[in-house]
Amino acid sequence: MKNLIRILLCLCLVEFTVARVTMPTRAFAKATKTAKKSGKKATAKELLAYAKKALASMIKAARADQGLDPKTAKNKPFWKATQRIAKELKRAEKGLAAKGNDFFGAISDARTAEEQLKVDWQLTDSKNKAVIDPAKKLGHAIAILRTDFSKEAARKKKGGELTDKEKAEFEKIKAQQKDLLGKIDKLKAKAGKDKALMHGLAEIEKNSKRVVDAPVTLNAFLATLYALDEIEGLLYGYDYYIDKGWRADWIVVDTYVTSWETVYDEFVSVETYDWAALDISVDIDTGEEVDVSDVSDSEVQAEDDFAETQSVDMTEAEEDQVAEEENTDEEVDSDDADDDDSMDDASDDDGEDFDGDGDDDGGDDDDGGGDDDGGDDGGGDDGGGDDGG
Secondary structure (H helix, E strand, O other): OHHHHHHHHHHHHHHHHHHHHHOOOHHHHHHHHHOOEEEEEEOHHHHHHHHHHHHHHHHHHHHOOHHHOOOOHHHHHHHHHHHHHHHHHHHHHHHHHHOOOHHHHHHHHHHHHHHHHHHHHHHHOOOOHHHHHHHHHHHHHHHHHHHHOOHHHHHHHHOOOOOHHHHHHHHHHHHHHHHHHHHHHHHHHHOOOOHHHHHHHHHHHHHHHHHHOOOOOHHHHHHHHHHHHHHHHHHHHHHHHOOHHHHHHOOOHHHHOHHHHHHHHHHHHHOOOOHHHHHOOEEEEOOOOOOOOOOOHHHHHHHHHHHHHOOOOOOHHHHHHHHHHHHOOOOOOOOOOOOOOOOOOHHHHOOOOOOOOOOOOOOOOHHHOOOOOOOOOOOOOOOOOOOOO
């Protein structure tokens, strides 16, 4: 009998071990993921320098590729986003030196422009890894700046319940996203055969629904402020996918997101920040490398000047041409991270910890028990990256 009991116990242990290996719980997966630190650290100033070098490296490689000529209509959206990132990094640099709120606004806008970049990169049909790799490092640096050196991170560290003002701002944002969902529904009814646009509308819809359905908690509010960067970037990016016949059912993105910016600016102006936190080095996770070594300081300035001086505005005819071409272009059917021509990766969801479990949600439905697929927070346990404040 004793031997039988021992055998049964062994079988149970084997079954448990197999279950742990083949079907890890979220807590186990989270512990595995958050432990992967690269050993490298960086301050806000260093991360800005990395971002500028990564951008310069990307521009340098893109300029050397004749297929990415900025004068070609389908490439102009990519170069427009590049120009926006260069502008915001320069503004962030000035804001950092002055220790002013422009730093926070510029990093938020840079992350929006980087999301736009990833979407409009698909229009170029390019698979140039020399452009994609530094673009990902650029995204990593901006994501860490956004989640580790932000007023959201400082507010996360402070903790507590949402204030009445924060609750009111949150409800305003939720109402804005409900309105956006209504506009998406109308356009989806007409654009059903446009595979690339429908993919984009689904991505925007998924992110907007996360905000609308989010609980009224501090974690969800701060995650929403991060998520708005992504939603805005998707709107700017997929704006080039809207056919002429559907324009009346869509939005003028610049005008539409102005009220969103007002809510964010209000949050930034109210929250105080300990500027000494800018000099504290934060961890950089494995797989989120930011260091770039193939460009000199003089090249950084030269590539920055090139991006700034390019004429990338599109005529109405060019916009119509690009939107029509993507309808039948099989290469422009997704911006997912598993595509070999994509600039997406897990760090794109940094900070979006809606449920407060310390892991980025990555747009997944967390009630299904599946693992979150967003990247880690750039080195922190508090959902929005290291406290940074």
